[in-house]
């Protein structure tokens with residue numbers, strides 16, 4: 001059986017039954033869904049949430065699903081610390097999708113005709129206080145490049161405008177926007193499909209940095225460990241995932257831009273927005289008892305789903321340039337940072353690695369920190385310690401002026417003034433070289449307890465202080 005959202009939910013519950021929590025009380029899609037995620041996050045708890053009754057909708061909604069590295073390690077079948085390597089190596093071995101017949105495609109179990117399309121009947125959340133309206137945050141938009149014929153996919157935010165219209169917001173160099181502009185230039189509507197609810201390997205495959213247009217279905221297959229099953233769309237020549245929960249089909253209209261936003265984005269601020277192209281939805285297909293998928297915008301989930309694929313893609317490209325790379329980490333808690341650990345063979349390795357990372361993740365990275373391979377890049381404290389002990393700003397800091405922007409989601413890519421007007425600007429990137437000098441230079445050794453003695457420590461012998469101990473010692 002092909003993997004999908006449901007097989008993954010089952011796998012999660014087998015891991016730990018508390019990892020998926022049901023909410024059978026009715027919730028309002030306006031703040032009601034994100035309120036549960038936020039209340040739990042305040043307690044440091046990030047279970048997947050399955051809302052069974054969302055006001056105004058017959059569909060359930062799953063949210064907060066991909067909130068931890070452990071959940072990603074689960075489907076990749078590896079340790080958390082090995083995610084970037086395993087992810088990067090899988091991306092190097094793309095798996096082509098296979099086309100299945102309509103009868104095999106669970107997403108075709110129900111078809112909603114054009115005249116019956118009403119986006120108001122989907123459980124689409126309003127996430128944060130000042131958001132301009134409901135947003136699809138986990139919709140994977142599929143579009144065909146008219147020149148090469150290749151299918152490209154990615155997640156782009158979609159604000160719902162009315163029963164059948166929504167926006168689409170494309171950032172900088174993302175292929176989705178480049179392809180849309182080709183149709184616009186020809187004055188033609190661009191056929192698209194939006195897939196909602198699927199296996200995390202599909203979702204993350206589509207947001208991986210795949211070089212060149214297309215290749216996301218192949219990345220999804222590689223991450224899922226099996227060919228993605230796709231099926232002919234209803235209204236266009238697109239091939240869509242056969243086991244998504246819902247597929248919305250429609251067109252990006254060439255000349256009907258619409259104001260969108262604001263939307264609380266992953267850096268945690270309200271930025272971006274303005275006028276965006278409009279999509280008209282013409283058909284919806286869905287599984288029986290479909291589960292709509294949401295990603296908690298600007299919350300932990302948004303950060304993890306965005307960060308991990310970047311770590312995987314960067315691992316792959318840096319490894320090609322600097323083979324002594326150990327691993328990389330784009331931490332969810334500061335996704336504009338990238339920590340790279342390597343065994344330095346020569347001084348130039350640091351800059352080669354840092355530029356490969358910057359060029360792989362062109363839009364969002366601002367600070368690359370390169371450390372030696374004795375530093376655990378998954379531990380922010382160790383990275384901070386390496387900066388404190390091995391980095392000298394005068395000697396080891398390289399600033400690359402005007403690297404990011406102008407504008408976009410990073411707050412540093414804007415100039416602010418007292419009138420409350422923002423003007424786009426470009427901001428710099430920095431490479432922080434927190435490595436020791438390359439051999440043969442001798443650098444002071446780290447103070448450590450010998451490993452063989454740590455292993456000899458008998459932790460079973462530890463006990464709670466009892467009364468006798470109190471009387472004697474305290």
Ligand SMILES: Cc1cc2nc3c(=O)[nH]c(=O)nc-3n(C[C@H](O)[C@H](O)[C@H](O)COP(=O)(O)O)c2cc1C
Pocket residue numbers: 137138152153154155156157158169170171172173174175176177206207208209210214295302305306
């Ligand atoms: C939750 C989430 C939301 C995203 N929202 C947007 C968005 O609104 N606009 C955008 O251009 N990219 C967005 N991205 C990033 C793209 O989906 C991602 O970079 C993708 O690789 C772009 O593919 P493309 O270059 O083929 O268009 C988002 C990513 C995630 C994980």
Ligand SMILES: [Mn+2]
Pocket residue numbers: 152153175176210212213214215216
């Ligand atoms: Mn692409």
